[in-house]
Amino acid sequence: MQTYFQKGLGLKAEVAPLLDQDYGSNVIARLRELGYAAEAGGLTIRLAREFGFCYGVDRAIEYAYEAKRRFPERRLFLSGEIIHNPSVNQNLRDMGFTILEDGRDPQKRYAPVAAEDVVVLPAFGVTVEEMKHLRAIGAVLVDTTCGSVLNVWKNVSKYARDGFTVVIHGKHYHEETRATASQALLHKGGAYLCVRDESETEVVCDFVRGRVGREAFLASFAPAVSEGFDPAVHLERIGLANQTTMLMSESLKVQELLRRVYLERYGEAGLAERFRSFDTICSATQDRQDAVLRMFEETPPDVMLVIGGYNSSNTQALVRICSAKCPTYYVESPECIDSGTGALRHRALGSAVSETVEDWLPKGAPNVTLGVTAGASTPDSVVAKSIERILASRGARASDLRAVGSPADPGSGVS
Template sequence: MYRHGFGLNAEVEHVIENDYRSPVIDYLRQNDFRATVEGLEILLAREFGFCYGVDKAVDYAYQTRRMFPDRRIFLTAEIIHNPGVNQRLREMGIEFLSGRYRSSVTYEDLTPQDIVILPAFGAAVEEIERLRARGCTIVDTTCGSVIHVWKRVEKYARDGFTAVIHGKYRHEETIATSSRVAQFPNGRYVIVRDKDEAQLLCDFITGTCSAEVVRERLGHAASPNFDPARDLVRVGIANQTTMLSSESLEIAEMLRRAMAARYGEAALNEHFRSFDTICSATQDRQDAMHALGELKPQLILVVGGFNSSNTSHLVEIAAEYCPAYHIESVADILSAETLRHKHWAKPEAEVAHGWPPPLPTRIGFTGGASTPDRAIGDVIL
């Protein structure tokens, strides 16, 4: 398994720059992240776009294509949640084994001559074992922040603590994280999407909710044969790295208080563990969104894949300050009056009418951690 690329950074750097760099974004960076054009004041968040984990994943994918120009190359899933980047990889001849870009090739069709790239989110343990059984060459682009979470939940499992994972149970990263727990004979986990689901666990711990209710509401997002009476005696907190960081911290505190109420502060260390697994890049972009909101724009446009978790949380924060829209690309600006966008709490995109404020106005812009500079720059133009 290749985890550090192929030493071809210099050879692919100019190609990546040509694909994703934006002169508009370069200009704004050089001019205090703002500009005024014909009554429109443009404000750009100070932290946005590709994070270090995404940079690494894209770089490794390009290196892999350069290293193996004549071999079949596959991704287990989207390398990151950005349609433009995934489409570019398809144009480079890299095929997908799952998801909306899935090709006709299945895992059973893979041979020892094939190259398979694991995405930035990582992959489940059983999925990696399937690839090894096929004899494929594996290129691992898993983000270091994700691996940090894996190490934490593995330690919880070894020490007999159930991992309570704040995340989206169908998200690739959370699937991969929970699979790390399942490696251990007595490994247990339960995934909570939000504070409401975390409150169910707290209510059971403090004796105000039955095990049946917990299993009914969260059984689909828990380890097999999850038993609240057995598995919520000792818990350790972890999170999907792209979740809303403030909510992850609140959930950890909710569970700490519940355990303290049930077992007492003196015994808390025997029943509760929590370590900071919040991704610094996610935190930086969320902090920058708050800072952008405090500049009082009349509107904020957040650019990123509609299936991007971190992008959806950015627009959720933006909406605290002013009207905010999540769009995938400049193609979603349908006209001067209509805009295709996705609300963070709704499953499908919708169309807004009369969305732009009249000039003169101030509009803020940012992009998720998987959004190239070019996609943001194209929207500003």
């Protein structure tokens, strides 16, 4: 019997209506028809032209639905959250999936899994060690690792094979980065280092320049390097990759800082021998970041709402872009919006606690433009419900949405 599925389970057509019912939205379809902008309730709502579910997430969820259909009698597990969206994960729990706790020790993490079970692996992949462990159990594996992540793995593996230390611009604790880092260790002598941002990259640069010592370096990167990492040895030759969902502009900056320091230290000839890079931001992440930047160029909103899981890296990147341009509110689900008072429970970037604001949308002011975008793991249905709640707080309904500049229907009840 086949126990490994990487290209779906042949039930795409059967699950399509279910996916549409659970995650699609007529409201979003209508907004798209209206050119991604519409008015109602004294608000102009502008949707970014690219937002929400990416191709990798679409596929991962589809495979999970197919697994449920193909193996209705078996126990179903998800190796951690399939994507970083609470409503999608809850929906999968309601369908009977058990979401395994995150953890670095495969023995512990997969302790509840037996050979006759089905395990769905997430879009951001699992580590080499976890995969080995799961294969040894013999469970049915439905691997939804995104093609863009597999592409990063291919490059990382090549770096390691050629004797380059893999430097990943990413969060060392993020599942995708952990999985990517594990690929570097497949080759003898392979090593990795994760840098989160420009300031961490500066520490690496300072080591190369001889301004930071070995101990200070290791103290800064203790949980973010492979075992036995010695900067004096492992920073001799580096190959750059990034977590697919980072802020593109930051990844480019990290790349440039490192390229410059290797050029400075080793000259042109040395640079070619010691420094490699490859842009591994996925196109879906980039499209979503470009779409908000385009919105700010063309029709800048007064206020921005970004919807997505608080642990979603690509959503955080969108929040960073928007907050630099206008007041921006980051919410995880429609429930963060009070449809009666319009109060909003949101979270500042990097904060672990939410706070409530009452007057984030000036009620009396005419022509308020609200920009809306959502991370790659947020379904249309969640974006639509959020918009509906905002409209309800202003006495309007989604059915009142009309093309910008067109007269309101007198019977629509629009305030």
